[in-house]
Ligand SMILES: Nc1ncnc2c1ncn2[C@@H]1O[C@H](COP(=O)(O)OP(=O)(O)OP(=O)(O)O)[C@@H](O)[C@H]1O
């Protein structure tokens with residue numbers, strides 16, 4: 699396989715995923731080049747995590763193609779998929795830590811799973827990754843004993859445990875304070891800019907998105923559900939003509955995605971029938 703810088707690390711073509719007759723992904727195509735930080739954005743429930751789950755091979759599409767490092771993964775044998783999965787790290791939206799294990803054991807998990815290193819080397823690697831995310835000294839605590847933001851950082855340390863060439867993060871900064879958000883952003887930037895790691899980051903955090911992103915895609919909602927409605931560099935997205943994109947990046951409550959709390963018809967919509975008496979509600 700060629701290491702040509704122009705060959706995409708990820709190539710998604712015409713991806714469709716149908717859940718019970720509803721197309722949550724409906725013809726999604728994009729490429730991610732080496733060293734890029736691709737931001738995936740879009741409203742809650744628009745399919746971002748579902749898209750990520752397909753790219754990491756944990757879900758199979760209804761149709762379409764996904765190539766990682768030039769190899770088609772949708773039809774791949776599980777043992778080949780495992781070989782590809784070893785080359786990337788994933789930070790899940792929920793953190794997905796093992797509750798019965800300590801912080802240190804959680805970070806060690808992928809190292810123990812994929813290598814036969816001596817325990818003191820594993821220990822050293824765990825300490826290095828925890829130091830990177832500012833959690834030195836927390837290795838003996840259980841997930842239940844640390845804060846939500848700390849769990850996120852443990853998840854990141856675990857995703858980085860095997861020095862991946864590709865990093866997937868689902869909402870890596872949700873629940874973090876602004877300083878920790880910068881720390882996580884800087885870590886991602888250092889990996890992509892200094893080490894040539896490629897990152898795919900799902901985020902609602904527009905400060906973070908514009909700070910770290912080199913390319914961006916936005917998934918639509920409503921009639922555009924499952925489709926990419928905008929793609930480009932951060933500058934192109936910032937000045938994008940699509941009003942749904944503008945509403946999203948500026949965080950405006952009403953726009954093409956309608957504000958659903960207009961007082962006049964609120965109760966009618968909830969009950970699915972005309973309001974019985976306006977007096978009863980005043
Ligand atoms: N396994 C599944 N079975 C059926 N429907 C699913 C499944 N997984 C996701 N969905 C549906 O797909 C849609 C997209 O979900 P997804 O979790 O990808 O959204 P999201 O964009 O990540 O949202 P958020 O920003 O809130 O995390 C939702 O309507 C969800 O109910």
Ligand SMILES: [Mg+2]
Nearest residue numbers: 746747748791
């Ligand atoms: Mg999600």
